[in-house]
Amino acid sequence: MHIGIFIYPEAEVLDFAGPYEVFSTAARLCPTKAPFKVSLIARDKAPVRARAGFRVIPDYDISQHPELDLLIIVGGVHTKEMDKPEVINWIRKQAAKVKLLASVCTGVFLLAKAQLISNHRVTTHWEDIADLKQQFPTLTVVDNVRWVDNGEVISSAGISAGIDMSLHLLERLVNRELALKTAKQMDFDWTENGC
Amino acid sequence: MHIGIFIYPEAEVLDFAGPYEVFSTAARLCPTKAPFKVSLIARDKAPVRARAGFRVIPDYDISQHPELDLLIIVGGVHTKEMDKPEVINWIRKQAAKVKLLASVCTGVFLLAKAQLISNHRVTTHWEDIADLKQQFPTLTVVDNVRWVDNGEVISSAGISAGIDMSLHLLERLVNRELALKTAKQMDFDWTENGC
Numbered sequence: 001m002h003i004g005i006f007i008y009p010e011a012e013v014l015d016f017a018g019p020y021e022v023f024s025t026a027a028r029l030c031p032t033k034a035p036f037k038v039s040l041i042a043r044d045k046a047p048v049r050a051r052a053g054f055r056v057i058p059d060y061d062i063s064q065h066p067e068l069d070l071l072i073i074v075g076g077v078h079t080k081e082m083d084k085p086e087v088i089n090w091i092r093k094q095a096a097k098v099k100l101l102a103s104v105c106t107g108v109f110l111l112a113k114a115q116l117i118s119n120h121r122v123t124t125h126w127e128d129i130a131d132l133k134q135q136f137p138t139l140t141v142v143d144n145v146r147w148v149d150n151g152e153v154i155s156s157a158g159i160s161a162g163i164d165m166s167l168h169l170l171e172r173l174v175n176r177e178l179a180l181k182t183a184k185q186m187d188f189d190w191t192e193n194g195c
Numbered sequence: 196m197h198i199g200i201f202i203y204p205e206a207e208v209l210d211f212a213g214p215y216e217v218f219s220t221a222a223r224l225c226p227t228k229a230p231f232k233v234s235l236i237a238r239d240k241a242p243v244r245a246r247a248g249f250r251v252i253p254d255y256d257i258s259q260h261p262e263l264d265l266l267i268i269v270g271g272v273h274t275k276e277m278d279k280p281e282v283i284n285w286i287r288k289q290a291a292k293v294k295l296l297a298s299v300c301t302g303v304f305l306l307a308k309a310q311l312i313s314n315h316r317v318t319t320h321w322e323d324i325a326d327l328k329q330q331f332p333t334l335t336v337v338d339n340v341r342w343v344d345n346g347e348v349i350s351s352a353g354i355s356a357g358i359d360m361s362l363h364l365l366e367r368l369v370n371r372e373l374a375l376k377t378a379k380q381m382d383f384d385w386t387e388n389g390c
Contacts, residue, residue, distance in 0.1 A: 012216070013212050013215055013216045013219070014212060014213065014216040014381065017208050017209060017212030017213070017216075017249075018209065018212075020208055020247070020249060021207070021208050021209040021212075021354070024208070024246065024247030024249075027247070028247070038247060040249070047242075047252055051219065052215070052219030052222070052223070052233060053254070054212075054215060054219075054235070054251070055251065055252035055254075056249070056250065056251050056252070057242055057250035057251070057252065059248070059250075105382075125382065126382065127380075157382050158380075158381065158382030159216070159380070159381045159382050159383070160358075160381050160382050160383040160384075161382050163355075185322075185353075185354070186209065186353065186354045186355050187300075187320065187321065187352050187353030187354050187355050187356050188354070188355040189355075189384065189386050191384050
């Protein structure tokens with residue numbers, strides 16, 4: 001199973017490092033049940049300067065990468081990505097192919113821009129809730145949850161909530177036992193949604 | 196104030212990305228009170244292949260970098276680093292210069308190897324507690340805490356505990372208000388040590 005994490009200039013570091021850690025740790029703990037390969041994908045193959053100057057080398061660019069089962073769109077300074085048709089078109093095309101599509105933090109703005117969500121229930125960073133409602137008024141934007149699961153599209157709250165959501169995706173893709181085991185390996189106090 | 200995070204091949208991704216996120220977010224939220232610059236430092240200037248193939252470009256190598264106020268040694272597959280005299284010597288020399296020295300996860304093994312801790316109270320990843328006790332029997336190794344603060348040397352438990360410890364360091368370096376504000380910005384449920 002191939003998990004792609006889309007990164008871009010000024011992407012928030014923990015938005016991609018958190019999910020990367022979850023899925024790669026799960027794969028290490030249980031390679032038979034979680035035969036995951038995790039890749040960072042960017043518009044270009046050049047190193048990406050994420051937020052605060054953190055430089056990371058993508059594994060693939062959007063023009064050529066393996067088929068993905070799960071695509072995660074991260075947040076950060078997402079505004080410039082909104083204006084890149086090649087990025088938005090790539091996300092739209094991938095959405096038609098992947099099993100699951102997820103966003104961390106303000107990554108949900110890119111899903112909305114790509115018209116992949118319209119009247120969905122979604123969430124984002126608490127600071128961007130009002131902005132998301134204003135820009136995409138047909139969405140039902142939910143506050144005070146770690147993630148919102150629509151079946152095929154899952155969105156998480158801010159930054160560290162991407163870790164909580166990734167553990168949830170792990171539960172969906174494999175089982176709860178591996179999600180709990182992965183959280184324990186990461187010494188992470190998994191915050192799940194309340195009832 | 197300059198914060199250096201030492202990374203190496205097979206370092207655990209969240210061990211360095213977590214603290215990086217904490218200090219760079221704090222600097223963004225309050226540049227006057229937290230005039231932090233965060234840098235990744237490696238043995239060489241070449242890209243570092245961290246755990247699960249995550250490739251990151253260090254800002255400096257150990258032969259030439261700015262003076263550091265805080266040095267964080269991360270964990271992961273630390274065993275090969277134990278056998279690199281140039282790395283261990285560099286850590287030892289830096290320890291004499293920095294205000295604070297910290298470890299995440301198994302990074303504490305490198306501090307012990309550099310003879311920077313002897314009869315200190317320390318912690319590490321739950322899976323490595325027994326190994327640390329055995330290799331360095333004069334240490335008092337503590338379990339079930341997020342971090343142990345010795346004043347000048349602070350060690351954290353596994354992987355995600357590096358985020359909790361970094362927030363604690365932020366409280367020490369600036370104040371509690373900024374630590375809480377940073378956790379909120381990261382949408383992170385800060386787990387502190389119990390009483």
